[in-house]
Amino acid sequence: MKIAVASGKGGAGKTSIAASLVLGRPGSLAMDLDVEEPNLGILLGFEGGTTRPVLQPVAFLEPDLCSACGRCAQVCEFGAIAWFGSGLPVVNESLCHGCGACPLVCPTGAMRERDREVGTIRSGTAAGGPFIEGRLRVGSVSTVRVIDETIRAGTEFKAHDWIMDGPPGVSCPAATVLRAADAALMVAEPTPFGLSDLASVLEVASDLKKPTAIVVNKAGLGERPLDDLCRRFSVKVLESFPFTRSAAEAGALGRCPYGTDADWAARTGRLWRAIERTFS
Structure with a gap:
């Protein structure tokens, strides 16, 4: 299953959730498609690998x-x-x-x-599993080209499950990742801005007819309910991750909370089970 991890805005915790899903399912392909600012490899400890150019x-x-x-x-x-x-x-x-x-x-x-x-593709092994990353060349506007070539290169790994960390927002790069996925997991903050941006990206996923669900990150930071959005787009919340100091510290140090917070790891396990029930 190819799962796009998306968000309506930057800073919602999309990459932390994506990295946690990779760590919670060893052998799944970790794919960083946020090519303008790829950082999934940092949380997964990726180093080295091979690099190839993306030409246009x-x-x-x-x-x-x-x-x-x-x-x-x-x-x-x-x-x-x-x-x-x-x-x-x-x-x-x-x-x-x-x-x-x-x-x-x-x-x-x-x-x-x-x-x-116009960019490069790095690939290799991270956290014991396959990893691939697209990176846009500074000054290039060919974001979609780099994303498409990275997705194409990902097929070489023959992995059953893909975790696709996409760019935030609702522009062409984000839609390109959603279009290539089997299902979409939207990461959102329970704040006014967070829900407004979530509504936008849910609308894109709905237009693309992608099975979609929500993960709430930084729960407790705001108390905006998602009930109206869930009814409007016929989606449900699969899991909530609380706003904690340990998770914030892990991110600041370039680490995934999955490896430093037992509760976070347990919630990731529940999230995988919910994904299988919802999208299988």
């Missing part, structure tokens, strides 16, 4: 062939090509998504493509 075709101009017609700039949906009505167009490679439209419409063959590194 980007546009470039052969100026001697260009007729300055401007069609490439007109067709570009991402604003990666600037043209001011005359002269040669200018390509901003950092904005290019490699869609291939500009070479297609260029009448002289002046607009072409070449590979550019």
Whole structure:
């Protein structure tokens, strides 16, 4: 089963829950798809491994062939090509998504493509099980490309269970991870902001028709009930993790609370059993 661990906002504890699920089910694939700020490997003690580049075709101009017609700039949906009505167009490679439209419409063959590194994939072993991580190159906008390639590389491990630590929010990267999963586990804080962001990500999962459930983290920090949201989206809370000093200290030290807090580990075990009942 491929389980996407998601949240409507950063800081809800998504990665702590994802790491705990990995530690609670030895042999499951730990996959960090929060490629703009991957840190699942920190909590799982990942070091070394192998690294491969993620390449993406980007546009470039052969100026001697260009007729300055401007069609490439007109067709570009991402604003990666600037043209001011005359002269040669200018390509901003950092904005290019490699869609291939500009070479297609260029009448002289002046607009072409070449590979550019937009990120990396690290893989190996962490906490005794398989681990893989996507990492976006600084300055690149090709987040979805890195996520897709990391998911594709994850199939090499042949693992039965995947724990996919996705990016927070409801943008294209988050939706890409949800789309690739069999089920979604939403991590939320019981605070006004937490519930507002939870509603947004539940709506995305509902639109994608993904089986979904909720995990409450930092329970006791706020007392906002989730009953209305659960009824609205036909989901249920599978487990709650209390706000404790020990969990906060573990996170500050780059450790997973699963290994330092017996109650947290017990709750993770109950969460796995609830996942199996709910999504099997």
